[in-house]
Amino acid sequence: MSQQAVPSQPEALSPPAKEAAGRTRYRLLHHVAIPWLFILPILLIHIFVVTIPAITGIYYSMTDWSGIGAANFIGLENFRKLFFEDQAFGRALSNNIVWMVFFLTVPFILALMAASLLARIRRGGMIYRTILFIPYLLPSVVTATIWRNLMNPRLGVGAQLAKVGIPGLDIAWLGRSDTALLSIAFADNWHYWGFLMVLFLTAMQSIPMELYDAAKIDGANRWQEFRYVTLPGIRPVVLFMLMMTAIWSFLVFEYIWILTQGGPAGASEVLGTLVYKNAFNRFEAGYGAAQGVTISLFAGCIILMFIFLRRRGWEI
Amino acid sequence: MTTNRYLVALIVLLLLSTSVAAAQDKPTVSVWFNAGSTPSCTAPLIVDGFNSSSDVAQVEIVEQPNQWDVTRTAVTGGGGPDIVISPGPSFVFEMAAAGLVLPLNDYAAELGWNDTFVDWALSLGEVDGTLYSLPHELETLILYYNKTLFEANGWEPPTTMAELVTLAEEIAAAGIDPFAHGNADWRPANEWFVGEFFNHIAGPEAVYEALTGQRPWTDEVFAESIDVLNQMQENGWFSGGLELYFTTDEPARMAALGSGEAAMNIEGTWRFSNIDTYFGEEAGNDNEWDWVPVPSATGDAIFTIGIGSTWSINAASPHPDAAAAFLTYFFSPQVQALLLAECGQAPAPVNLEADAMEGVDPRIAGAFEAFAESSNEGNYGYTTWTFWPPKSDVYIYEEIERVWDGQITTVEYLEGLNAVFAEELAAGEIPPIPERE
Numbered sequence: 001m002s003q004q005a006v007p008s009q010p011e012a013l014s015p016p017a018k019e020a021a022g023r024t025r026y027r028l029l030h031h032v033a034i035p036w037l038f039i040l041p042i043l044l045i046h047i048f049v050v051t052i053p054a055i056t057g058i059y060y061s062m063t064d065w066s067g068i069g070a071a072n073f074i075g076l077e078n079f080r081k082l083f084f085e086d087q088a089f090g091r092a093l094s095n096n097i098v099w100m101v102f103f104l105t106v107p108f109i110l111a112l113m114a115a116s117l118l119a120r121i122r123r124g125g126m127i128y129r130t131i132l133f134i135p136y137l138l139p140s141v142v143t144a145t146i147w148r149n150l151m152n153p154r155l156g157v158g159a160q161l162a163k164v165g166i167p168g169l170d171i172a173w174l175g176r177s178d179t180a181l182l183s184i185a186f187a188d189n190w191h192y193w194g195f196l197m198v199l200f201l202t203a204m205q206s207i208p209m210e211l212y213d214a215a216k217i218d219g220a221n222r223w224q225e226f227r228y229v230t231l232p233g234i235r236p237v238v239l240f241m242l243m244m245t246a247i248w249s250f251l252v253f254e255y256i257w258i259l260t261q262g263g264p265a266g267a268s269e270v271l272g273t274l275v276y277k278n279a280f281n282r283f284e285a286g287y288g289a290a291q292g293v294t295i296s297l298f299a300g301c302i303i304l305m306f307i308f309l310r311r312r313g314w315e316i
Numbered sequence: 317m318t319t320n321r322y323l324v325a326l327i328v329l330l331l332l333s334t335s336v337a338a339a340q341d342k343p344t345v346s347v348w349f350n351a352g353s354t355p356s357c358t359a360p361l362i363v364d365g366f367n368s369s370s371d372v373a374q375v376e377i378v379e380q381p382n383q384w385d386v387t388r389t390a391v392t393g394g395g396g397p398d399i400v401i402s403p404g405p406s407f408v409f410e411m412a413a414a415g416l417v418l419p420l421n422d423y424a425a426e427l428g429w430n431d432t433f434v435d436w437a438l439s440l441g442e443v444d445g446t447l448y449s450l451p452h453e454l455e456t457l458i459l460y461y462n463k464t465l466f467e468a469n470g471w472e473p474p475t476t477m478a479e480l481v482t483l484a485e486e487i488a489a490a491g492i493d494p495f496a497h498g499n500a501d502w503r504p505a506n507e508w509f510v511g512e513f514f515n516h517i518a519g520p521e522a523v524y525e526a527l528t529g530q531r532p533w534t535d536e537v538f539a540e541s542i543d544v545l546n547q548m549q550e551n552g553w554f555s556g557g558l559e560l561y562f563t564t565d566e567p568a569r570m571a572a573l574g575s576g577e578a579a580m581n582i583e584g585t586w587r588f589s590n591i592d593t594y595f596g597e598e599a600g601n602d603n604e605w606d607w608v609p610v611p612s613a614t615g616d617a618i619f620t621i622g623i624g625s626t627w628s629i630n631a632a633s634p635h636p637d638a639a640a641a642f643l644t645y646f647f648s649p650q651v652q653a654l655l656l657a658e659c660g661q662a663p664a665p666v667n668l669e670a671d672a673m674e675g676v677d678p679r680i681a682g683a684f685e686a687f688a689e690s691s692n693e694g695n696y697g698y699t700t701w702t703f704w705p706p707k708s709d710v711y712i713y714e715e716i717e718r719v720w721d722g723q724i725t726t727v728e729y730l731e732g733l734n735a736v737f738a739e740e741l742a743a744g745e746i747p748p749i750p751e752r753e
Contacts, residue, residue: 066410067388067392067410068388068391068392068410068411068413068414068416069392069410069411069413069414069415069416070414148500151563152563153559153560153563154560154568171559172559172560172562172563174500174562174563175500175558175559175560175561175562175563176559176562177721260562261503262714263499263503263562263717264558264559264562264717264721265717265718265720265721265723266714266717266718266723267721277710277714280385280388281706281710282706282707282710283410283706283707284707
């Protein structure tokens with residue numbers, strides 16, 4: 001029996017080759033096929049619910065679609081109008097930026113302060129956490145309605161204080177161009193910062209106590225502990241939430257819609273309310289889609305910025 | 317005895333199954349109402365009345381939040397209810413152009429709708445000469461006033477715009493808000509005032525000419541209308557000032573009118589459905605309300621025509637004939653009179669019979685009679701949400717706030733309106749405008 005006969009029978013593999021082929025099959029099955037099978041349902045849902053509508057939205061942003069019937073392709077005309085003609089878009093964008101600056105500062109400062117204080121409470125801490133977290137669980141329509149009543153110039157808190165001799169707060173917070181946007185941000189923040197606080201608190205509790213002990217031995221005061229131990233310890237969570245809050249700032253809609261619908265005189269108009277009005281009130285769904293795509297681009301820029309920082313070594 | 321019982325039971329079962337089968341044979345016509353905006357007794361009256369009297373169909377009414385947005389999305393996707401209800405004639409334009417609603421001319425001739433509706437009404441539902449929708453909820457705006465307050469102060473309801481301004485000064489001097497106006501819960505309320513001041517100061521002829529492209533919106537008659545309105549806001553006559561106007565909602569302003577903290581209110585006839593809750597025993601005061609036509613520059617009683625909704629048949633409806641049968645029932649003068657009397661539901665512009673107003677509050681009956689009489693004489697104007705195309709309509713109520721807030725001038729406002737309107741006029745998107753006699 002000659003050895004040359006072996007290649008003519010490839011199926012007759014040597015035991016090591018059989019073993020290697022078996023390992024390959026095993027790897028394919030367990031490391032490729034089965035994981036894909038597990039994510040297949042959610043992948044299909046994502047394709048139909050996110051990917052296809054997103055691509056459709058990009059297409060409609062380049063049409064004159066009214067929201068009903070046929071859509072005619074008009075290229076980049078909607079984007080030209082958006083960036084070079086539409087003053088309302090510019091005003092709304094500047095309001096979104098004000099909103100973003102507010103939400104990247106006020107709730108973060110409040111949440112960090114509250115979390116660092118609560119982290120030290122050993123007894124009854126859960127009660128405080130629950131109380132501060134409850135507003136986040138309330139539906140936005142409930143929170144907004146409560147604050148609309150509280151800020152009412154004739155019946156709200158300011159009016160009641162004025163009755164007992166404390167004037168100055170009985171103004172129409174939501175009816176003035178200079179206060180409307182920040183008043184809505186205040187109401188939204190009331191519901192939001194408790195959520196941030198819980199996230200930060202959870203992150204703080206994972207910081208080893210030895211680090212604080214070491215800092216104390218080194219003579220660190222409370223501020224230095226916070227600055228050099230706590231903040232570095234929770235930095236990934238803080239940075240992630242900064243990124244998410246910046247993205248959400250471009251998507252804000254419901255509080256503004258419920259409280260002022262973008263008024264008075266456009267003072268609280270943001271991109272979200274503008275998109276809604278164009279798509280559903282003005283019958284300019286194609287133009288609204290262009291605005292929606294632009295909002296997504298802004299959000300994409302924020303994500304890119306954080307990816308860039310991560311590559312530079314930031315822990316995010 | 318037992319056999320007889322079984323026999324009776326069998327007969328009853330047979331009868332029941334026959335009637336159930338018969339009911340199942342009848343197609344069900346689906347209708348979507350806007351949740352919360354229709355008087356609560358309207359839907360049960362329609363459903364019970366139609367289902368017990370019709371041999372050809374049944375009706376099912378579903379209340380939907382944001383009904384128009386939901387309907388438009390569903391109909392565009394090839395679904396939706398059999399009856400498509402839109403907020404006004406201008407909204408049907410796009411649906412008709414896309415073939416999403418059925419032409420109704422044949423049904424109108426066959427089922428007698430041409431005789432059911434008043435002369436000008438069906439023309440509102442036409443797109444390029446074809447009928448696509450039937451108008452419902454005939455509305456107009458009037459000047460409500462606190463009658464008890466007026467009598468106590470010796471004030472007379474005004475008939476001219478000059479009298480209105482003088483009276484408002486007098487009321488403000490007495491420490492009372494002249495007008496119970498506010499838009500906190502409905503920002504488009506701004507357009508009520510812009511529309512009324514256009515029609516009652518510039519006049520309906522000028523508005524007609526502008527709507528048909530014969531006169532620009534920058535004409536000085538319109539500038540004067542906006543200036544008068546703006547002056548009233550600057551005077552703080554609307555609920556005590558612009559900031560309060562922006563934060564006053566319907567319950568607050570109507571309560572102010574009822575209690576006498578405010579004296580007058582320019583608002584639609586839709587307010588008839590709940591105005592009694594703000595006056596008299598129910599509201600905890602002894603006051604009475606009444607109304608007069610919105611004062612005009614000439615003193616003529618002018619009523620602006622408004623249509624609260626339009627009803628069409630979905631092109632995707634599997635049983636359009638049944639839907640048409642339901643429309644015939646719903647728009648019959650008897651049913652419209654019943655809904656007005658029982659629910660305070662504003663009627664469609666149909667030829668109501670002489671006794672239709674029996675049992676209706678005489679003030680309400682008087683308003684509809686005066687409206688009908690005035691429009692028959694050609695003394696009618698045009699509400700913005702019925703006769704202006706969508707982009708111009710939104711511009712009117714959004715941008716007027718910037719005039720009031722001092723961000724733009726009247727001239728800039730009207731130039732903007734003129735530009736938006738010209739675009740829509742060129743695109744042929746203007747709803748049918750009833751010609752003036």
